[in-house]
Amino acid sequence: MFATYALVSYGIQGFLIVATQGVLTPSGPEDSSSDGFLLRHLVAYARRNLDEDVTMNDTYTRKMDEDYMRHALQLAAQGRGRTAPNPMVGAVIVNNGRIIGKGYHERCGEAHAEVNAFRNATEDVEGACMYVTLEPCSHEGRTPPCADRIIAEKISRVVIGATDPNPLVSGTGIARLRSAGIDVVTGVLADESTLLNEVFMKYILEKEPFVTLKLAMSLDGKIATSTGESQWISCEASRYRVHELRDMSTGILVGVGTVLADDPQLTCRIPGGANPVRIVADSALRTPEDARILHTLDETPTIIATTQRADARKVDRIRERGAQVIVFDDPDGRVPLKALMRQLGSQGIDSILAEGGSTLAASLLAEECVDKVHWFIAPMLIGGEDAKTPLGGRGIERLADAVRLTRMTTDSVGEDILLTGYIERG
Numbered sequence: 526m527f528a529t530y531a532l533v534s535y536g537i538q539g540f541l542i543v544a545t546q547g548v549l550t551p552s553g554p555e556d557s558s559s560d561g562f563l564l565r566h567l568v569a570y571a572r573r574n575l576d577e578d579v580t581m582n583d584t585y586t587r588k589m590d591e592d593y594m595r596h597a598l599q600l601a602a603q604g605r606g607r608t609a610p611n612p613m614v615g616a617v618i619v620n621n622g623r624i625i626g627k628g629y630h631e632r633c634g635e636a637h638a639e640v641n642a643f644r645n646a647t648e649d650v651e652g653a654c655m656y657v658t659l660e661p662c663s664h665e666g667r668t669p670p671c672a673d674r675i676i677a678e679k680i681s682r683v684v685i686g687a688t689d690p691n692p693l694v695s696g697t698g699i700a701r702l703r704s705a706g707i708d709v710v711t712g713v714l715a716d717e718s719t720l721l722n723e724v725f726m727k728y729i730l731e732k733e734p735f736v737t738l739k740l741a742m743s744l745d746g747k748i749a750t751s752t753g754e755s756q757w758i759s760c761e762a763s764r765y766r767v768h769e770l771r772d773m774s775t776g777i778l779v780g781v782g783t784v785l786a787d788d789p790q791l792t793c794r795i796p797g798g799a800n801p802v803r804i805v806a807d808s809a810l811r812t813p814e815d816a817r818i819l820h821t822l823d824e825t826p827t828i829i830a831t832t833q834r835a836d837a838r839k840v841d842r843i844r845e846r847g848a849q850v851i852v853f854d855d856p857d858g859r860v861p862l863k864a865l866m867r868q869l870g871s872q873g874i875d876s877i878l879a880e881g882g883s884t885l886a887a888s889l890l891a892e893e894c895v896d897k898v899h900w901f902i903a904p905m906l907i908g909g910e911d912a913k914t915p916l917g918g919r920g921i922e923r924l925a926d927a928v929r930l931t932r933m934t935t936d937s938v939g940e941d942i943l944l945t946g947y948i949e950r951g
């Protein structure tokens with residue numbers, strides 16, 4: 526009777542609590558009375574259902590956490606192209622099932638996402654839950670540590686996307702929050718957060734730029750005609766996409782062959798977009814002094830990477846005009862691309878869009894400088910044995926040595942197809 530009363534009055538959980546706290550004590554396994562039998566089965570039933578409830582609660586909480594984290598990730602993405610070398614971070618403050626504050630890191634040197642979320646809060650945040658896409662910082666940088674601010678604001682629970690690989694932070698932000706008694710959950714949509722910050726994740730650890738190789742080819746695999754004409758293989762929508770990529774990149778890199786063939790400006794032509802730093806690999810300093818990239822130096826910095834093969838007087842003249850000329854002492858007389866990446870990284874260039882051409886692209890891949898590729902395929906047939914293909918150089922002899930790509934995705938851009946993938950590391 527009492528068992529039935531407990532079940533009806535308090536539900537399964539109430540019954541189990543009552544039962545296991547001794548108000549109702551089931552008879553031992555040896556008890557064969559009908560009351561003892563019933564009670565044991567009710568307790569087992571209640572316990573099983575409680576376990577299911579706990580699992581359901583976990584699932585519900587996880588889903589809720591993921592929903593708010595997705596919102597925070599969308600906010601974070603609004604900082605794309607403006608936060609380098611900092612990561613993109615978003616934060617959402619939730620109380621009683623309502624968002625009461627949100628913010629993101631808008632620009633390098635400005636407030637972090639957490640601080641902006643506090644600033645934008647519409648009510649008292651004490652006891653609320655904060656969702657933040659990346660582990661809050663715990664070190665004094667350009668701004669005070671966000672972990673301390675969260676503690677000071679008396680947030681009771683913090684849900685974190687990815688942990689920060691930055692050796693100055695990694696795990697210490699979480700530890701600081703936990704030691705202040707805050708309930709911290711980590712790894713919610715961590716993959717999405719890591720992917721969003723793929724540039725930051727590489728740069729902070731390796732101090733070398735994240736390199737995206739972009740090429741546009743015809744359906745028969747040509748990046749230019751046999752006379753070198755390549756403008757334009759891709760459609761207008763693809764070219765707009767490329768300008769978006771330029772806007773998001775800190776640097777843009779081409780070989781001198783492209784400068785000689787196309788005399789490109791290498792700027793971002795989206796209104797309000799930012800120009801990346803232009804970089805040319807030019808071992809013998811063949812870049813013409815009247816090249817367009819040397820005309821707009823006051824607007825957009827340009828770096829020419831060369832070697833001891835360069836004419837010293839030309840080096841001086843180009844430097845006097847305001848371009849940076851880096852002279853490598855290379856035994857082969859060719860710009861050493863790995864060393865160039867280290868140099869660019871040390872100058873704060875965290876991401877590079879490499880736009881070819883075919884000789885440089887092959888070297889970048891061979892020297893393991895590329896992280897990601899964007900391959901536009903246009904519905905066009907060019908033909909011609911002398912017409913360039915995306916990758917020049919010497920190539921490989923054994924298929925086993927082929928560069929492999931992973932996580933490939935396809936996208937339609939106007940009338941073109943865009944293949945995106947990541948270089949598989951051994």
Ligand SMILES: NC(=O)c1ccc[n+]([C@@H]2O[C@H](COP(=O)([O-])OP(=O)(O)OC[C@H]3O[C@@H](n4cnc5c(N)ncnc54)[C@H](OP(=O)(O)O)[C@@H]3O)[C@@H](O)[C@H]2O)c1
Nearest residue numbers: 740741748755780781782783808860881882883884885888
């Ligand atoms: N469809 C597209 O997406 C696309 C994009 C870009 C270009 N293109 C076309 O591609 C053609 C140009 O391609 P390209 O292969 O002739 O020239 P490239 O790849 O732009 O430049 C190659 C040159 O870069 C210099 N370089 C310096 N360091 C290097 C290194 N470590 N490895 C390799 N090269 C290095 C070399 O000249 P030095 O030895 O003198 O330094 C080399 O000859 C043009 O027709 C252009 O229109 C098409």
